[in-house]
Amino acid sequence: MLTTYTVDNGALLVREGPHDVEALRRAIWIDLLTPTQEEERMVQAALRLEIPTREEMQEIESSSRLYKEDDAFFLTAPFLYGMDGGEMGSTAITFVLAHNTLATVRYATPKAFAVFSARCHRTPAALLNSPDGVMLHLFEQIVDRLADNLERIAADMDRASQSVFRSAKAKVKATRKDADLRDVLITLGQVGEVTTRAIETLLGLSRILTFLTAEKATAVRKENQTLIKSLVRDVRSLVEHANFLNSKANFLLDAVLGIINVEQSAIIKTFTVASVALMPPTLIASIYGMNFERMPELQWDLGYPMALLLMIVSALLPIVYFKRKGWL
Template sequence: MDSNEFFAPARTPSDDTAAPADDAALVSSSDAVDGEVNSAGSVAKPLKAERTPVWIDLLNPSDDEIHEIEKRFDIEVPTREEMQEIELSSRLYDEDGALFMTVSVLNKANSDEPETTAITFILVKKTLITLRYADPVPFKTFIRRVNRSPSLASSAEAVLFGLLEQIVDRLADIMEQAAADLEGLSNIVFANPDDPAHDQDHRAVLRRIGRAGNLSGKAKDSLLNLHRLGLFLSTQTRLKKDAKTRLKTISRDIVSITEHANFIANKVTFLLDATLGMINLEQNNIIKIFSVAAAAFLPPTLIASIYGMNFEVMPELDWQFGYPLAIGLMVLSAVLPLWYFKRKGWL
């Protein structure tokens, strides 16, 4: 397991045996099996066997640590390969009262290679176990929030919904950033060609559009997983009324962000088509220039070819004004087509 450390919330002040919030412990992820957040909200290494952990966060766990969790809670933790399966029955299921929920969470959204990583939430009795092989931003942010406000981790359900809300908030921020980036791209694509900021080859624009499309696609995949998880949790009778109310709020946010993600996906398609159309127009303009040049210089070439023939009987060859006449004809035959094309608006 990676040696990352995280802050665990202290006991709530209402607990008679509560420790002060300043005594919140720093628990390394290598001690995540032993480090516990008790049901009252405090985190420390277990001092008493009867203390119930609220949240156990497994980041890159070893086989021995997974085995210890399985033995301690009498469950079978899914393997990393099983977490990657796309079947709904393999991602969301109830096994002897323990809820197993695997979702794809967007990770490295600000990098050039965003990815989705599978994270498993296991809700067993009064404990939430999170199994992950990446450290996305929502987990880091939620851990910092819990350290400042220990009441956010008053129960396993509170931690679960807090993490889900943080993931949804992160996706909303990513969609807002993607929308702003696409707005800037739209101004570039439809900018005046005479504008110095206009990108003539559009390669950078295409790369940015492709990145926005890739990001929105992965965000939609994550939102779809969260929506399925919400539907699964809504059928659980163990959740209290306030928990279900909180779940409904999360579900509404997911639907709203999904609609925004669909809008972004449509705009990505529109900008991609528009950019490719601009490229085609520029290519057509280049071909048109070559076509006009060929048409303009064809008559002068014809005249030059005629007087370049080696016939003995060509009166103009002995004429004093033959050469100036040939030059004049070639210039005139080149200017007349250009004047005609200009009049027709083809230039």
């Protein structure tokens, strides 16, 4: 889908679908979402440059993601999407910064794009003043969205950790405790995935900003250069926070696995004591189950109750011994 954003006398004009070349050249922002070959050809003809293919966007070399051709800058980075929909992932998005137009090429829709588009309808003059300004304000929206996501998963992790430690201290049913531990493990897995993908997005943004800083004389207008410094600080702080959350998640994961090991050890200890306590009675029963012709005890009137009593005593003695040792 091809969408253009054009500011005319302070009013925003948003148009979707086929465009002529002149309309594309007047647009301040061209947004290509899963573009067709025809849409790519129209944009390439209007901007007089080549739009990278999806396969080219997936390449991981820095020279393939950040480069300059003539007066246009091609900036590609992975971005987190799908936090609200439940199908989270990372998608490569390319920003083509030409002299008068910004073109974005993407195959998924991060929430920041939809939010930024809505903001453009409210204040088009402030956000769509120049192609580099559009890109930097869009980066700001992406960073704000990442910060919100990190805050949310941090709150989820705190609630999960409090729940599991509360269950570990309290005497609750085993089924309830198992459910709490399972929920915490799921939450920690989500935290690890989100923080990893968020760090990937932030590192991609950091590389783009570093590249723009080196080329800011030609890539960014003077009035927008302060935005780069602000974005660099925000990205750096979010990377540190995401790393902190990742470390905290690993610590909680170790703690939860430790609690699970303690629970399993207690269960194994119970079975061990039971097996040891049943060994002497089993030995006695095995002896009197042998088919020898001469076994004097078989002729006793009290042989059967004596054998039962002997088995009971032999089972209780190990239990008493374990209790005296503090093993139970």
